[in-house]
Amino acid sequence: MDTIIIRGGGDLATGIAYKLHKAGYRIIILEIDKPLTVRRAVAFSEAVYEGENTVEGIKGILAKNRKDIYKIWDIGAIPVYIDKEGRIIEEIKPLVVIDAIIAKRNLGTNKSMAPITIGIGPGFEAGKDVDFVVESNRGPNLGKIIHHGKAEKDTGIPGEVMGYKEERVLRAPCDGVVKTFYKIGDILDKGQAICQVGDENVTAPFKGILRGMIKEGLYVKKGLKIGDVEPRCVKDYAFTISDKAKVIGDGVLEAIEYLRNKNSI
Known part of the structure; x- marks a missing residue:
């Protein structure tokens, strides 16, 4: 083989x-x-x-x-x-x-x-x-x-889903250690704090499921992609290969x- x-x-x-x-x-x-x-x-x-x-x-x-x-x-x-x-x-x-x-x-x-x-x-x-x-x-x-x-x-721009593109990507607002509040697959409401980087919260840009989230405890630099929100509230989308x-x-x-x-x- x-x-x-x-x-x-x-x-x-x-x-x-x-x-x-x-x-x-x-x-x-x-x-x-x-x-x-x-x-x-x-x-x-x-x-x-x-x-x-x-x-x-x-x-x-x-x-x-x-x-x-x-x-x-x-x-x-x-x-x-x-x-x-x-x-x-x-x-x-x-x-x-x-x-x-x-x-x-x-x-x-x-x-x-x-x-x-x-x-x-x-x-x-x-x-x-x-x-x-x-x-x-x-x-x-x-x-x-x-x-x-x-x-x-x-391009740095994710594919469009239900009219959302860049908004789907969560980025670190500052340098710091990531602390997560939700698990991959959880449903989020718009404005809900999803995680914290350093002392700054990262909030959900719209209602959807948390499709991806970087490992808690990692130190990240400002601007790094740390999460992914899926507007179609179907949990399976977080657990299937794209x-x-x-x-x-x-x-x-x-x-x-x-x-x-x-x-x-």
């Missing part, structure tokens, strides 16, 4: 991991020691804090060493391994390395890491940094495989199969 290493374990990376796991690949997710994921209920990065996290029936489990990785594979789960620099890539020698950190810049992924390398979204140039780039910007090109060139620039993540996952799977067939890998 072929191995794929995904750098990053946020919600988009998790959507990719979900698709590839279902397709029969062995997955390893590489994370940092304090992930800043907002949609934690649908992100394998949460295993770093909780030891494990189940997303749509697939379990991600924190691995402490290489032996753990094989044990986790044996039970049909996805190992999550803390490795910011990607040092284990050289040891495992995967078929594919995917950079799904979504940092809007390349943090060190390069074509020499594996027979197939893929970058998600802006920050990569197909044919130079990686073999392929997969478009992450919402619109007609979402999930498109880019053979040469770069993805569209990040359509965006699944479309990107489809694009990644198609890119891998294309290169495998082309090069007979």
Whole structure:
């Protein structure tokens, strides 16, 4: 069975991991020691804090060493391994390395890491940094495989839902430690204090459900995305992989199969 290493374990990376796991690949997710994921209920990065996290029936489990990785594979789960620099890539020698950190810049992924390398979204140039780039910007090109060139620039604007765009995103009003008052999936009223950063409250911009919230206790900088409010008051939306993540996952799977067939890998 072929191995794929995904750098990053946020919600988009998790959507990719979900698709590839279902397709029969062995997955390893590489994370940092304090992930800043907002949609934690649908992100394998949460295993770093909780030891494990189940997303749509697939379990991600924190691995402490290489032996753990094989044990986790044996039970049909996805190992999550803390490795910011990607040092284990050289040891495992995967078929594919995917950079799904979504940092809007390349943090060190390069074509020499594996027979197939893929970058998600802006920050990569197909044919130079990686073999392929997969478009992450919402619109007609979402999930498109880019053979040469770069993805569209990040707009910083989330997709529109019931007329709301930027309002859906909660950002830190100042530098400080996050203290949360509600759990992901809770229904909020407009103006309700959702969390506190330092001494400042962050309030709900409209009535909706708390779709995502950064881990309590983390120190954040002013302007960082720390939460996500969904105006459609359907609790399931907080606990399911987004359509965006699944479309990107489809694009990644198609890119891998294309290169495998082309090069007979």
